[in-house]
Amino acid sequence: MFVRQLSTKAKSFRTIPLARLEDVGPEFQPNPTLKLHILNHQRHLEYGPIYRESVGPDSDIVWIGCGQMCQEVFQQEGQYPRNLIPRAWTVYNEKYGVERGIFFKQGPDWATWRHRLNPIFFKSPDRFWNLTDHVTHELLAGLENDPADLEEKLRRWAVASTLTMIFGHSFREYPFDMADFSAHAQNIFEQSAKLQLLSADDEAERSTDLWQNFAQSVTKSLLMTNELTDAMLQGPSKNGLLSVLRAQSVFSETELSLLVSDLVIASQDTVSNTALWMIHVLASNPQVRTIYQSERNPNNFVKFIVKETFRMFPVATFLTRIAPNEINVGGYLLPEGQLILMSMFHMGRRPDYFTDPEIFWPNRWERSQTGARYRKGVDSAARFATIPFGFGARSCLAKLLAEYQLQFLAREILNRYDLTSLNEDVDMIMKMTGIPNQPISIRMRKNSIV
């Protein structure tokens, strides 16, 4: 009855403002996807908080740049929420008959996996997270020696941290080629970004060089994690996620391998690129370290640094949902199966949500003295404008782990090092995730007072 009433009052899909493709200006050429977040930002300013874009004769994407409307999407996402999986990844699974883990699962099957994993990842977090501390210490010791190739070192750090969290330190006894794995995982993202511009189905059908390059890296990285998991299952696992999952006996050995590949691939680009942005903003804003040293609650301040990094540089630049049935968003009816993209970069830069949005200001996240929900320089309407890990039942499984790793890294840097940025005019570009448009260069000195 409630739904019926909403439906009769709601406006039709066709009345959502339609962005004209010819509006893409020369500054976005020759590859508009690199600056998709800027194009999207401009379009929200022109068309408003919701607009649609034609991507085929009968298919439109709906873009949402308003916290309230995002909340409405999550409220109506249904029992088994679905997000967008890059087409190249599903074509690979179909073409080679490969079964994959939680990312690719849908419906009750997906819910069963989450039901088993949520208690481990959300209810008893301290079990494994601190296993990653020494991986971070190794990263910093390496950077202290030579801060070049920061991107590559952070990628290996992210993979090594996830593997240590899963297997405990014993995985280091196995000859796992971290550099090779990391290069393949990175290549999967690089080639997926290129395949997004084309028809992945067609590229796979014709087995083009691009497709073969992508497929070889997927095959190699799956093989490497399968072999590693098999080897780890042979020996005793004393600590780490695997030891708990084994004790519970709820996943088969094959499922454990699928899970390991998913976790490693999910963590590499997201954690490493957020850490890259965080190091860049710390190096570009030396006053942050002075504030940290004078803070009465430095741990809270570190949380704000991570939150502020996500606000300005959300690596998951667009969150996605597929409407499970007809839903009402912003007063418009969206049909079943509609692809919805939530504009996280745009919302993080909305001046009505965040005072001086272009300024890196961690203390904006501090609760005001009155004890109200409001924070300095953050409007209460912005509640759904910075949700870097998504929201609801399908949100990131390892949010707590990622936050722990990033906060630990920030604290160690602030306690022990002075960073100086050697870059100018760093902007974000999109290559599946939001990354810097140039290599990040820093000078790193051990702080004399430590």
Ligand code: HEM
């Ligand atoms: C900065 C770090 C990270 C960010 C920003 C991030 C972000 C996200 C986002 C946006 C989603 C989709 C959420 C949605 O649609 O509502 C997701 C899903 C997921 N993430 Fe993360 N993630 C991070 C780190 C990690 C790490 C370290 C792991 C594993 C160790 C991981 C494992 C997963 C998995 C398994 C899913 C799929 C969950 C499902 O489909 O039910 N993520 N993540």
